[in-house]
Amino acid sequence: MHHILKRQIKRYLGTHATPPPEWRELFESVSRTYADFDEDRVFLDHSLELSSKEFLESNRRLEKTRLQVEKQAEGLAREVAKRTKDLDKRVVELEQAKIAARNVLEDLQVEKEKLDYAKIKEEALANDLKKFKLAVDNASELIVIADPEGILIYGNKAMETITGYTVAEAIGKKTGALWKTPKPIEYYKKFWETIKIQKQTFKSEIQNRRKNGQLYTSMISVSPILDKNGGILYFIGIERDVTKEKEIDKVKTEFVSLASHQLRTPLSAVNWYTEMLLAGDAGTVTPDQRKYLKEIYKSNQRMVDLVNALLNVSHLELGTFAIEPELTDLTQLTQSVIDEQKPQIDEKKIKISSSFEKAIPRILVDQKLLRIVIQNILSNAVKYTPEGGTVELFLSIDKKTKNLLLKVSDTGYGIPKHQQDKIFSKFFRADNIRGKDTEGTGLGLYIVKSIIEHSGGDVWFESEENKGSTFFVTLPPEGMKKKEGTKTLA
Numbered sequence: 001m002h003h004i005l006k007r008q009i010k011r012y013l014g015t016h017a018t019p020p021p022e023w024r025e026l027f028e029s030v031s032r033t034y035a036d037f038d039e040d041r042v043f044l045d046h047s048l049e050l051s052s053k054e055f056l057e058s059n060r061r062l063e064k065t066r067l068q069v070e071k072q073a074e075g076l077a078r079e080v081a082k083r084t085k086d087l088d089k090r091v092v093e094l095e096q097a098k099i100a101a102r103n104v105l106e107d108l109q110v111e112k113e114k115l116d117y118a119k120i121k122e123e124a125l126a127n128d129l130k131k132f133k134l135a136v137d138n139a140s141e142l143i144v145i146a147d148p149e150g151i152l153i154y155g156n157k158a159m160e161t162i163t164g165y166t167v168a169e170a171i172g173k174k175t176g177a178l179w180k181t182p183k184p185i186e187y188y189k190k191f192w193e194t195i196k197i198q199k200q201t202f203k204s205e206i207q208n209r210r211k212n213g214q215l216y217t218s219m220i221s222v223s224p225i226l227d228k229n230g231g232i233l234y235f236i237g238i239e240r241d242v243t244k245e246k247e248i249d250k251v252k253t254e255f256v257s258l259a260s261h262q263l264r265t266p267l268s269a270v271n272w273y274t275e276m277l278l279a280g281d282a283g284t285v286t287p288d289q290r291k292y293l294k295e296i297y298k299s300n301q302r303m304v305d306l307v308n309a310l311l312n313v314s315h316l317e318l319g320t321f322a323i324e325p326e327l328t329d330l331t332q333l334t335q336s337v338i339d340e341q342k343p344q345i346d347e348k349k350i351k352i353s354s355s356f357e358k359a360i361p362r363i364l365v366d367q368k369l370l371r372i373v374i375q376n377i378l379s380n381a382v383k384y385t386p387e388g389g390t391v392e393l394f395l396s397i398d399k400k401t402k403n404l405l406l407k408v409s410d411t412g413y414g415i416p417k418h419q420q421d422k423i424f425s426k427f428f429r430a431d432n433i434r435g436k437d438t439e440g441t442g443l444g445l446y447i448v449k450s451i452i453e454h455s456g457g458d459v460w461f462e463s464e465e466n467k468g469s470t471f472f473v474t475l476p477p478e479g480m481k482k483k484e485g486t487k488t489l490a
């Protein structure tokens, strides 16, 4: 009997009980069932044992596979990460390459636009150049271009008509060999010094000779054309033939001279007779008559001054005036001009002071001419300074140049900035003094400038409106040069 059944019978029936015989069959059947169970269990156990072994084995294999797979996966992940990184890098590189390509394209576009623009500009420039060349070729004034050595490289049509040389003849030659200007060596020195060393424009009225030897008068202006470093590239010369204008001017000046001369006689007569009447030579004059006679005298004097100034101008312009230098004490000369104008100075209550450097040597000057210069500048200072103002005169020798320097300062109306460049022109009077009670011809400073320039000196001024003016006159240490002439200035 199966041991489990035995144990159960014992538990239910007690150790010593004997199961009834009728249960035997049952017991046997149960026992067999148990036995079958055991058999099954053993089989099962065995199977289980087998399965678990297999299970473990396969588990181990699985684990191994898993590890391998994990390892491979890690490797794969690494590879993937690496490839991804590489790919990212490539993507960035590609992106950069794309941007670079776009930039290049944009640059190319800009360059193309620039090229297009440059082409348009070049065409416009070429058109402009054509226009300019046509204009220069056909200008009525002579235009030439010379290289830095003075060799002609261009000449226009007017050059041919004015000089008589053909362009083909002139090109490649030195300008000096073509224009045989009869001028002293100092003129050429100044010419080259101005254009080559000072690199400025040289302007002058000059007499040139045509190919056929005929002299003609022209206004020339020669300018250097500089590169960006200040080196000379070319010289441009412009010349205007003013021979005809000069002839007309001469005729006009001669007419003025003649007319002024003719006017002098009746004016002198009016002067004398008025003086006689005022002196009572023709009987006593009533106070009213005296008043009118004085007006006549004053107006006539103004006419005399104007006629004298016109005559001076015509003599200066025609070059008929003489310069007769004598050794002169300039301090004395200047003082005598001040004394001469004392009545006008006192009448306007002008404070006048003069300062003369002690060691001023006697100098060769034409006393009449220099007197006209000082008279004009001083009378202007007095005339254009309101009552109670100050006028100062200085006479000195410039330490560096040894030039004689006369300086006349006033505290007067001054000269408006915009008109300062016209002050030495004939008949010019500034706007600011027109309304004031001043009289003048506008010829004084023109005469002063002509005299001083003919004498090798210089004249200029500094002025501020309503503050005053200072006029400067210089003369070279050797004084004025003698000049023959038929007329003296008055």
Ligand code: ADP
Residues within 6 Å of the ligand: 376, 380, 381, 384, 410, 412, 413, 414, 415, 423, 428, 429, 430, 431, 433, 439, 440, 441, 442, 443, 444, 445, 446, 468, 469
């Ligand atoms: P004017 O006969 O008119 O005095 P000038 O030739 O002597 O002629 O002077 C020309 C002009 O220059 C004058 O009309 C005046 O406008 C100006 N001018 C000359 N000197 C002076 C000065 N000292 N102060 C102010 N203006 C002056």
